[in-house]
Amino acid sequence: MNFNDKVIYQIYVKSFMDSNGDGLGDIAGITSRLSYLEKLGVDYLWLTPVFVSPMNDNGYDVADYRKIDPSFGTMEDLENLIKEAKKRGMGIMLDMVFNHTSTAHEWFQRALQGNPKYKDYYIFKKGADGAPPTNWESKFGGNAWEYVPQFDEYYLHLFDKTQADLNWENEEVRKELYDIVNFWLNKGVSGFRFDVVNLISKPDLFENDALGDGRRFYTDGPKIHQYLKELNRNSFGQKEDSLTVGEMSSTSLENCVRYSNPSEKELSMVFNFHHLKVDYEKGDKWSLKPFDFQELKDIFDHWQTGMQEHQGNMALFYNNHDQPRVVSRFGHDKKYHKESAKMLATSIHMLRGIPYIYQGEEFGMTNAYFTSIHEYRDVESTNYYEILRKEGLPEERILEILQAKSRDNGRTPVLWNDEEGRGFTHGTPWIPFAKGPSVSAEKDLNESDSIFSYYQKLIKLRKTNPVIQEGSYEILEKDHPSLFCYVRALGEKKVLVLNNFYDQEEAFSLKSHGFPPVDEKKVRLLLSNYKELCIKDEKICLRPYESVIIGVEP
Template identity: 55%
Template sequence: MSDFKDKVVYQIYPRSFYDTNADGVGDLRGITEKLDYLKLLGVDYIWITPFFVSPQRDNGYDIADYRAIDPRFGTMQDFEELSAQAKLRGIGIMLDMVFNHTSTEHEWFQKAIAGDPKYMDYYIFRDGTKDCPPTNWQSKFGGNAWAFLPELQKWYLHLFDVTQADLNWKNPLVREELKEIIRFWKAKGVSGFRFDVINLISKPDLFEDDNEGDGRRFYTDGKHVHEYLKELVRDTGIADMITVGEMSSTTVENCIRYSNPAEKELSMCFHFHHLKVDYRDGDKWKLMPYDKKALTNLLRTWQERMQEGGGWSAVFWTNHDQPRTISRFGDEKEYWAQSGKMLAGLIHMMRGTPYIYQGEEIGMLNTHFDSITQYRDVESLNYYKILCGNGLTEQEALTVLGARSRDNGRTPMQWNGEKNAGFSEHEPWIAVPSSDYKVTVEAQKDDPDSIFSFYQTLIRLRKEHPAISHGTIEFQNTGTEQVMAYLRKSADEKIAIFANLSAESIEADLPEGAWETILLSNYEEKPLRRAGRVTLRPYEFVAYTD
């Protein structure tokens, strides 16, 4: 399998990236127009979230036709032009394959509910009566994970929205259909694939109630998932392409298997345990300040154990399903730039392939919407009703959404300080948050002290320093929970990374060594050092070489 360790991927949510036809929705031409910007940033690949034909119940993750482009995003000719122009700039395109489920508007499901036995076996149907679902499993969007079809007197499984019916991977015809989709896009010049919730595809032989949880223990990292992935990769010839699997509620052991080159499955894995450190009682919809000690311990465990097992991670803070990084782990006001740079440095210096989500490189922030009418995300709208039904006031429910909604990462890219942040001449599909003029591409791209410039430097350093791209990682005890530190080592280089996670000046222990040379810092002046200790200013990031 190929080596992607010195590469950096940029995620694009096309609906919110750049609108070229003034309809308020970003499009494929918008990505093509901004390729020079992405080249300036220095990224190697762009992962584009789904732009296929879809009723858009879940913003494109409910696909009705895997081989056709939704007209709101453009045409196949637009995609082919994007692919060609990206290739000219040395940028590869990764597509998002949603293979756990399809939209209920997909031709396969429509044939299934019309009673065609071939296509009924493409999905997971169970007999039953209207008041008795096959199991008590919960949908990840709220409510029971089974929907009843009176015309068939059957239930179908939907782990996500009711309009997203789970595919039956036990059926070899389904697996062949999905392989054909991969081959189709490979022929269009695609360089890699991201597989949505791919570790949920192997369902159990026996469907039973979960009296301990929401059902996920029965279908997460299921018993045939590795065999299915090996078959998919082998039969589509994508072993040497960049591939990443989104792994929901997974384990280190499984991620090692998914991403160890010897297994011939995927290049790398997304895993999310570090993004649950501000979930009170493990519940996404209950707020608390994030637990710094837990964050360090989780990153340490995953980094070091993936290293021991020969696995490889996609390292990231945010995506289209997560709140904005600075709003969540940094400081939106006084230390906006410092915390944005610190969080970037901390993740980009780790072992793994870094992913940048659009707008992260300019420090974009959460929505701060003050009305439910401003939200568009189906999960957010569902949970607003659930939260209010559980006794929260409307304002309390909005406060929760303000911190947790997936719309936090879906507002339009802020290109400049003009109308609609330069995203569109038309009113955008979702509002542009009001924010400081500094939070734009125009304000930052030529400023050597900007968050954008810091990201450029991080990308360049990964390519220049084997200790960062290919080296080992070893976390350090700093004597304080407020500072995270680790060493990266190659045959002829050592780099020590320190990150102050707090808004206070903190003293931390240095590892043995001289550590005289600063490779990168987010403050102009060197930090104060004495007797084997370093004093880090609020949200200070510093990387030393020995």
């Protein structure tokens, strides 16, 4: 099935809508907001994990894949959400965490009891000379192996020590996971997002990494394509309309083509994160650096061109629950808040691929701007706060880094209105509300020129314009210091997309790129985030953070 006319909306359940006043978002809360999502025009709702979990990593540490965590509601709540969403033309996508389970999972608990069957569900190794089996680093800091005294062995955890990596070499493990996918398909689930799925295939030999943190040994591992084909064949591949997306950590274009090319029968599309590391200083996330605009464009161009050439399919996104808010990161969330939010949306939605909207993005939610470590909840952020303190960074600098880079920037509750509790809860929210500009969904819904209304128009353009759905991609003005411009083409029809990423006025010449002047018949404005098109000396004048989408007919 072709998904190129679809738009996916991501819901971080814990922060979306609280229906019972306990300060935590829940499934019934999502159901109560379906009319809002229908009005936006999205097709699928991707829910972050709602399964039973100790919540050490906000649900990405799953203790039971077939049961709903009581903090989110009941199985009946989810079944009702699936039914009500379907009535409105929306499918539900679940987030499956198959690289690891919680150490509270029954499988791991049986492993700790010495049950050989379940011990082989995980990766246990002997240490070397009193040290862990390898020097690999956890994604959350520290060594990636945890010692178990009763076995005199270590288990692998690429993430938190309460998230033990599964042993995909074990056929029984793979069958368990396929059965879990089929269980949810039978409940009426329409798709799946697979968390860090390209890390599931570990090497035959576990060895120290003298060059890095170990990821080169297990990223896009030796049997990853075999495993994904098997997963496809034994579960969602039996239903052609199931949408799947794989989160790919530190991946390569070559592998992502294989993951997402329909002929490979693995996944519908992939997430990659290379474009979200352009503000890392020498690859270090926990640093402060202005984003490198040229690098951002080069990465987009490399992936768009490569995926197009080999028929791969990309998920298009800036925001998610693991990323800071893009309007604060690459935009200007103060003076040009509305303009930059719309421009950034345009720059990503018009590319070749399938766009994802992260909750609150559609009305311009910003970073949290917390001023104390006590306001943070994310395990990665609190871990790195301590690491940076031990490295000698002053408190003020650490908090500045967290304000820019913490995952909690994307996890603050949705600001539905300006009342107490912000329309999210009648209780105390599990994490404080963002302290940025005063924005809310209600405010945007009542404005004709709002960010929300602009997202509606972008979604409508995708659904009605075959060039945007199926057209080729080509970058223009590749080395321009401020503009990201590209053209989509299908046959003789074209769509020209111009984005100014900065607050200085820039000009784009239609003539120099072979386009005729703007008129009402063949070259017309499809959408802009400014009220009127500005043309000077036969050039399109792009004002601060302006976006222009132009349709060109033969």
